[in-house]
Amino acid sequence: FWGHGAAIAYPGCLWEQRQGHPGQFASLSQVFCFPVFYVKRTKNHQWRCNEATFSCSSAELCEQWIQVTREQLSLLTNRPKRLLVYINPFGGKRRGKRIYEEKVAPVFQQAGISADVIVTERANHARDHLTTEANLQQYDGVVCVGGDGMFSEILHGLVARTQNDNKVDQNRPGAELKPCMLRIGIIPAGSTDCICFATVGTNDPVTSALHIIIGDSQPMDVCSVHHNDVFLRYSVSLLGYGFYGDVLADSEKKRWLGPARYDLSGVKAFLCHNYYKGTVSFLPAEDNLGHPRDKMQFLCLLVSKWFHSCVAVSSSSWKVICGKFIAINAANMSCACPRSPKGLSPSAHLADGTADLILVRKCSRLDFFRHLLRHTNTDDQFDHSFVEVHRVKKFHFEPLDPQPLLLENQSELPKKPGFCPMGSAQTTCIPSAAHSSWNCDGEILHHAAIQVRLAIHNIAETVKRKIKLRLHLITAKVSCLKALGKTDSALMTHNSLLKC
Ligand SMILES: CCCCCCCCCCCCC/C=C/[C@@H](O)[C@H](COP(=O)(O)O)NC(=O)CCCCCCCCCCCCCCC
Ligand SMILES: Nc1ncnc2c1ncn2[C@@H]1O[C@H](COP(=O)(O)OP(=O)(O)O)[C@@H](O)[C@H]1O
Numbered sequence: 216f217w218g219h220g221a222a223i224a225y226p227g228c229l230w231e232q233r234q235g236h237p238g239q240f241a242s243l244s245q246v247f248c249f250p251v252f253y254v255k256r257t258k259n260h261q262w263r264c265n266e267a268t269f270s271c272s273s274a275e276l277c278e279q280w281i282q283v284t285r286e287q288l289s290l291l292t293n294r295p296k297r298l299l300v301y302i303n304p305f306g307g308k309r310r311g312k313r314i315y316e317e318k319v320a321p322v323f324q325q326a327g328i329s330a331d332v333i334v335t336e337r338a339n340h341a342r343d344h345l346t347t348e349a350n351l352q353q354y355d356g357v358v359c360v361g362g363d364g365m366f367s368e369i370l371h372g373l374v375a376r377t378q379n380d381n382k383v384d385q386n387r388p389g390a391e392l393k394p395c396m397l398r399i400g401i402i403p404a405g406s407t408d409c410i411c412f413a414t415v416g417t418n419d420p421v422t423s424a425l426h427i428i429i430g431d432s433q434p435m436d437v438c439s440v441h442h443n444d445v446f447l448r449y450s451v452s453l454l455g456y457g458f459y460g461d462v463l464a465d466s467e468k469k470r471w472l473g474p475a476r477y478d479l480s481g482v483k484a485f486l487c488h489n490y491y492k493g494t495v496s497f498l499p500a501e502d503n504l505g506h507p508r509d510k511m512q513f514l515c516l517l518v519s520k521w522f523h524s525c526v527a528v529s530s531s532s533w534k535v536i537c538g539k540f541i542a543i544n545a546a547n548m549s550c551a552c553p554r555s556p557k558g559l560s561p562s563a564h565l566a567d568g569t570a571d572l573i574l575v576r577k578c579s580r581l582d583f584f585r586h587l588l589r590h591t592n593t594d595d596q597f598d599h600s601f602v603e604v605h606r607v608k609k610f611h612f613e614p615l616d617p618q619p620l621l622l623e624n625q626s627e628l629p630k631k632p633g634f635c636p637m638g639s640a641q642t643t644c645i646p647s648a649a650h651s652s653w654n655c656d657g658e659i660l661h662h663a664a665i666q667v668r669l670a671i672h673n674i675a676e677t678v679k680r681k682i683k684l685r686l687h688l689i690t691a692k693v694s695c696l697k698a699l700g701k702t703d704s705a706l707m708t709h710n711s712l713l714k715c
């Protein structure tokens with residue numbers, strides 16, 4: 216795949232070339248050829264696999280080309296050869312298996328990638344397999360065919376396995392986690408797919424498969440969530456309390472609706488218009504890590520600041536905000552998704568050691584509707600008097616009232632007169648007394664009081680690796696051109712002259 220300076224070549228085949236007018240058999244001249252599959256960028260960040268056929272005048276030349284191409288390929292050590300694939304047949308529109316078999320497996324095969332495929336039979340099957348049985352040494356990466364919840368499951372499995380193998384107790388709040396050497400590829404087959412959308416720019420399975428094949432990688436922040444020093448979960452996309460927590464809690468019982476469950480629960484949560492009292496405390500990030508309302512979305516600019524901030528002593532101190540909140544959202548990334556192309560926090564960076572904490576205070580339904588609507592267009596969703604946003608490295612939330620036990624049924628709760636569409640035990644329409652639940656990457660947390668901190672990313676290392684990879688590619692291209700130099704006259708393509 217030629218995407219970043221490499222190509223897949225197949226043994227030369229004898230190929231007859233016909234010229235002259237259609238319908239007439241012109242004189243045949245024997246030529247030798249080989250196809251090269253390459254990545255072609257199309258619109259909206261989508262990638263497609265294209266094919267160019269090279270032809271040569273002799274079998275020897277053809278072999279030489281294939282040999283040189285294969286040698287260049289082998290230099291790209293970041294490309295996976297062997298993958299462990301987990302398919303969630305249950306997520307999204309329940310098309311995970313079909314998506315993999317029809318769109319991904321053929322491209323993996325073309326690229327010479329072998330894959331061990333496990334179709335999960337229950338929730339947490341993938342996590343448990345990763346934590347115990349999987350022989351990870353034989354794989355170059357793990358692939359998640361599903362949505363954000365499935366990615367989160369695999370993330371937890373990999374992180375737990377890595378800590379176990381390194382004798383690290385991940386439940387200890389201050390524990391320095393060991394980085395996982397395996398990358399996780401995402402084939403979008405879920406309901407929101409915001410992690411895939413925010414990293415690749417689209418939720419197209421073929422595009423994601425091609426990114427995996429050429430060995431792309433994108434580091435990501437991981438938040439750890441504790442409750443009174445007990446580890447609960449990691450989060451890479453959204454930690455949402457209030458609106459998004461209520462939406463998720465209500466939608467869990469409507470999975471049979473597929474992705475539409477969120478819209479139905481979303482409307483119900485909107486009409487219910489619950490707000491929740493509590494105290495948010497947070498540690499702001501250093502100023503030079505940008506601000507959620509700046510339009511700077513360039514990672515490289517951030518990296519240079521990051522280098523300088525490594526020496527800067529953290530001058531910020533904890534801030535505390537009490538109030539009544541419609542929603543408390545910590546976006547570890549933009550959370551861009553088909554519903555909201557810019558996401559909850561468009562300027563949130565993927566691997567900068569911070570999260571954007573968005574506080575939506577109690578407001579009218581109309582104001583909240585305006586705020587929500589701005590997520591679907593280019594208007595600034597933070598430009599409201601009842602919305603504030605902070606870039607943070609840590610934050611805590613404490614609900615005002617002690618958390619009641621999650622009651623099994625509604626009868627024990629005092630009824631609020633009037634409209635109460637939410638039928639679930641976890642979500643009521645009694646604004647002041649009720650508790651919401653935290654939506655952690657699409658999974659429900661059963662504690663309202665939480666302590667969140669960012670796992671600091673050694674972004675410098677990642678950038679160095681990227682620079683080295685770039686140099687590799689330039690070298691690859693130079694040697695490829697040298698090889699071309701000897702025989703460029705004999706070479707032509709029938710689709711397009713490929714830029715080496
Ligand atoms: C008036 C239209 C308002 C549209 C508002 C769109 C806001 C969308 C924000 C999207 C945030 C996505 C954060 C992602 C979280 C995911 O990790 C997580 C799990 O993903 P998975 O299902 O792939 O496993 N997904 C979720 O938690 C789902 C959140 C999606 C909430 C959508 C809410 C729709 C709101 C509709 C309100 C309509 C009000 C109109 C009243 C007349
Ligand atoms: N075979 C299975 N049966 C039931 N649940 C599963 C299965 N495999 C995974 N899950 C669970 O399904 C949940 C949703 O998965 P996900 O792929 O995120 O779908 P969605 O995007 O629709 O939420 C995850 O919490 C995951 O643990």
Ligand SMILES: [Ca+2]
Binds near residue numbers: 436548569570
């Ligand atoms: Ca971040």
